Amino acid sequence: MTVNAVAAPPRPIPAARYRERLSAARDLVAERGLAALLVGVGADLRYLTGYEAMPLERLTMLVVPADGPVTLVVPRLELTPARACPAAGAGLVELLAWEETDDPVVHVGRLVRASTGRAAPAGAAAGEPIRVAVSDRLWASFLLRLQEVLPEARFGLGSAVLGQLRIVKDADEIALLRAAAHAADRVVAAIAGGRLIGRSEAEVSREVRERLLAEGHERAEFAIVASGPNSASPHHEASARVIEAGEPIVLDIGGTFGGYGSDITRTLWVTGADPVHRPYHEYLALFAVLRAAQAEATHAVRPGVPAERIDAVAREIIAAAGHGLHFIHRTGHGIGLEAHEEPYLVAGNGEPLREGMAFSVEPGIYLEGRFGARIEDIVVCTADGPDVLNQAPRDLFVVTGE
């Protein structure tokens, strides 16, 4: 197989956005009475600064205080890439480089205390504990050290501050999500149009990853190829199982493009040359229900509708067909700088959808030991209803696979 890179490169988020985001984050830190928000490597850091730091055991941490400058604490040998990140390039953050034999957590502790005007740890007598928020995915190794260095602090989650910012995507983010979706659409088309019979799931999965990269993705994050009975396991990993004629394949693939996620699922049925291997009628009936559920759930997307309502719409249709117990996961998850983020379309989440929210709509039906099916699109909530980013057809892809 030859895969040639064809995609246009992603259009980066403009520096002005980082200014807006940092300013909004600081306002929220102050509003919530926090001493500081401490952001480790990951999506929150990328959101606020554009800095794509590697997840290292060496601490990189953005300190967003209620008061005083925003500081990016970085290991000295990461100073060059840190300086080159959009927020640093635009002068929005100060850099503090620590040396290979320093304890960087002590630097962070000092910055937090500086922002509260406290020079030393406050004992019980010193009054109220200070409150600090840390990014949700900060590692325990850093959090436990911070708790030691700041014993006077109560720690909470950064999503309390950043969640409401990140959950609504701006036009630049939606453009990247759309480009990511279109790239993934093309990979689905290529896989569905290629040879499948006689290849292992793992081989096809590897081709998916190569094609995602060739389509301009920086990373191919997952490439589920679940054939035959494996299609009944929602998060099946591609295995050594060889694909045969007369069975379904659930293809659930995605990665990042300009930092933003793609995530699409389509279901294929591989026939080979012999018409005896056409889809079972039972499978076609099941798929028709799923198709209707996915379409109707998507159609229900509009501002003000509770997130759980989208889940309920899909679930009611599937349950009405007698498959309620076979739809064993929520209907969707938000997507952006992370593959799974708020809002979750799940029972119990009454949060109303807002314009600019982006999420998957992906009901599935799984008959354990036999077969399953899933359809997934990325959908943006707009004032006018759903904007479906994926364009690949949603019908069962009946292909020869030869």
Add this chain to the structure above:
Amino acid sequence: MTVNAVAAPPRPIPAARYRERLSAARDLVAERGLAALLVGVGADLRYLTGYEAMPLERLTMLVVPADGPVTLVVPRLELTPARACPAAGAGLVELLAWEETDDPVVHVGRLVRASTGRAAPAGAAAGEPIRVAVSDRLWASFLLRLQEVLPEARFGLGSAVLGQLRIVKDADEIALLRAAAHAADRVVAAIAGGRLIGRSEAEVSREVRERLLAEGHERAEFAIVASGPNSASPHHEASARVIEAGEPIVLDIGGTFGGYGSDITRTLWVTGADPVHRPYHEYLALFAVLRAAQAEATHAVRPGVPAERIDAVAREIIAAAGHGLHFIHRTGHGIGLEAHEEPYLVAGNGEPLREGMAFSVEPGIYLEGRFGARIEDIVVCTADGPDVLNQAPRDLFVVTGE
């Protein structure tokens, strides 16, 4: 460019190893007086169970109690892959599936308390706090919830238990590290022998990633292509900069193969057709010093030698040539299920090397704004001294790049 998959697939770790590892971990949990070790998704979980769970906001957690069965708490929709993991397949762990609307942290809390024989939270009057260790990379979102659910517990890091196990690789692990290294060696050879001039760093980086996958890696984790002045930044990300004749390229690439890391750095000099673009004498002199430092540091590897001594050997040679201030990072890091893990070859780490430890030996010299160079191999400490896994030549690769 066409990349054809050629590599033999990785040989998986046998189930008997997971039995040994779980048993050793339990013994250590009991020995240290811990109520339990709580292991989230990631390398620690893969080490103990072979389970390659996706890093999801839905909690997956292995509970290794001092007493009672080892339990893997998983979201219901991950039950099929969880059951299929080596440790579950061999009956070494019990599975506890939680439903989409449950609070899984409460399940974990109950298991921890069951292991201590306590049915309810212990107040101050109930005596000593219990002690719980969590995996080092557990997310803050899970750790803060665990701290709420187990207010009577003191939390420490799982590396205190697992570090000493994971730091020594068994023969099956070394075989995977060696296969990973050889695959990466072949990618270096292909890149060094291919066209470089007129291509951007990002294009070459993408080719590296594709070739790592084609060589059997499951993941291409990094592909640093640092050309010209960018070679002076140790962790430069591949950029849009176009490679020209008459400049160096630091190529630092790696990923995972059968779950184990590859990580190799070689330095190239691209000449084009015109001999005027041969390496500067100054650069050749710098590189010769680096080459000697890397060779001598590698040669110093043997059981009983403190980790920091390997760093010192490289540093002394580089400093003697007047480049002490231009070697701005430690000499190496352990490698295994994680790209960076113990032991770190850094000043202050007096831990003696042991047979079976695997780590990088990677000194570098960086003249900011001008150029830099680095050489990196993965080395295993054996009774007889260093076993260098990489086989690619370590000299400056002087290539036409056309």
